[in-house]
Amino acid sequence: MFRDQESNTFVGHENSIVINPRTRKGFSSTAKERKTKPRRNLETIDENRTVHSEVEEDTFFKKQDHNSKERIRRMKISESYVALGSLLPISRPLKKRWTAPVIVDKVLEYIPKLENEIEQLTIKKNNMLSAIENVPSLINKKSINPKVDSLTVSVNKVKEGQLIFQICRQGDGKNNVFSSLLRCIVKEEGICLVSASTLHVCDERECYHIHIEVRMFFFVYSFSFSILSCYSYY
Structure with missing residues (x-):
């Protein structure tokens, strides 16, 4: 009798397990979800890696x-x-290259010297221009020796500056x-006397041959003015 009850209970329990469709459906859906979740996680990780690599590449x-x-x-x-x-004047060759701060210091030291030099040259230039303007009046003065009319001057350029x-x-x-003319040349600043000679052509004519080196062009006008000034007193 007990065996029959146990067998019936077992059969009934087995039938209840087999017949219940909800339990089977629940098991299958849970298994599918477990399989799909890792795939979704891998896809998300791959997308994050791709975005991160693109950001790193753009930053690079x-x-x-x-x-x-x-x-x-x-x-x-x-x-x-x-x-x-x-642009800075260098008195001796450099052993090593100047750094930027050294160059700036040298420039700040050189600018006042350059301004002073420009100012002095401007004064000299104005004096020369004033002397050039006075040349015609000097020639037209009656006090000038009449022999000036017989004076002829020619200038030939040997090379640049001479x-x-x-x-x-x-x-x-x-x-x-x-x-007197040679003394005037020596006194003139910016003019260097290279050579000088005289030649007596005849009893009434004599020629002077003077070779000079000039640093600035307007000194030539000063030299011409010196010729007329020196000659006018004799």
Whole structure:
């Protein structure tokens, strides 16, 4: 009797397990969800990795572009400093290259000296221009020796910065004019006397041959003015 009850209970329990469709459906859906969740997680991880790699790549290219532009900017600044340093007067060859702060200090020291030099040259130029303007009035003065009319001057350019003056005048047997003219040349700043000689063409004419070196062009006018000034007193 007990065996029959146990068998019936077992059969009934088995039938209840087999017949219940909800339990079977629940088991199958849970298994599917377990299988699909890892796939979704892997896809999400792959997407995150792709986005992260793209961001890193974009950041890398931006950094490279910035470094390249910064390198070019520094090269231009360095070239500007070198060009600025080349304008400075150097008394002796440099053992090592000047740094940017040294170049700036040298420039600040040189600017006042350069301004002073420009001011002095401007004063000299104005004096020369004033002397040139007075040349016609000097020639037209009645106090000038009439022998000026017989004075001829020719100028020949030997090379850049060097000139040869040939002066012919009516001779009077005196060398005072020539010696006075040489003294005027020596006193003139910016004019260097290379050579000088005299030649007596005849009893009435004599020629002076003067080779000079000039640093600035307007000194030639000063030299011409010196010729007339020296000759006018004899």
